[in-house]
Amino acid sequence: MKKSKILILVALVLAGCKEVVDQNDTITNVVKEEVKSVQEAKEELTSKGFEIFDYVDEKTKDTVLMQQYFIAFLKRGPNRSQGKEEADSLQALHMAHLGKMYDEGYADISGPFGDDGDIRGITIYNTPTQAMADSLANADPMVKAGRLVIEIHPWWAAKGFPLR
Incomplete structure (x- = not known):
């Protein structure tokens, strides 16, 4: 046993x-x-035409791949005279546009700011050129209606790093 x-x-x-x-x-x-x-x-x-570079993280010895994205600031536009019904319709179309950008892989993250300032929100575009990001951002129905205007800047981030 x-x-x-x-x-x-x-x-x-x-x-x-x-x-x-x-x-x-x-x-x-x-x-x-x-x-x-x-x-x-x-x-x-x-x-695909993206700007990238990499470096070795001294602490982890991992290779970090950096990619250029484009951050679009959605700013208060000159035409905010729409009535409630039209503004609500534009907001629904705006959300659909941002959802489409995300679903098609052109935008990685979008969201409004929590204050009532002139900068209303951001979208980070995952496109190879600023011209493409600008074109996609300006196709937003809120921008077309003049309720928002776009200001875009190149922005670098580590590929694949999550938000914390």
């Missing part, structure tokens, strides 16, 4: 070691894929 308990214990330990080895192999494969994916991402982005 004692020998069978020992054999079972040895079998469990060996099985556990195999799981650790399997996990390490998986981790190694993921690391190899990440290294490969940085190079692939660089090639894909540059082939």
Whole structure:
């Protein structure tokens, strides 16, 4: 009985070691894929005309891929005389436009500011050129109606880093 308990214990330990080895192999494969994916991402982005650069983070020794985005400031426009019904309709069309930009991969994040200032909100465009971002931003029904105006600036961010 004692020998069978020992054999079972040895079998469990060996099985556990195999799981650790399997996990390490998986981790190694993921690391190899990440290294490969940085190079692939660089090639894909540059082939599409995006401006990029990379650097090595001194602390982690990871390669960080930076991409140029375009941040659009949506500012209070000169024509804000619409009635409530028209303003509500424009707001619905504005939200649909921003949703479409996100769904099509042109905008990564959009949102209003929490105060009642002249800058009403932002959209970060994921486009290769400022001209393209400007064209997409100016296609917004709120901009076309003059309720908002657009101010766009190039903006750099690390590719794939989440908001915290």
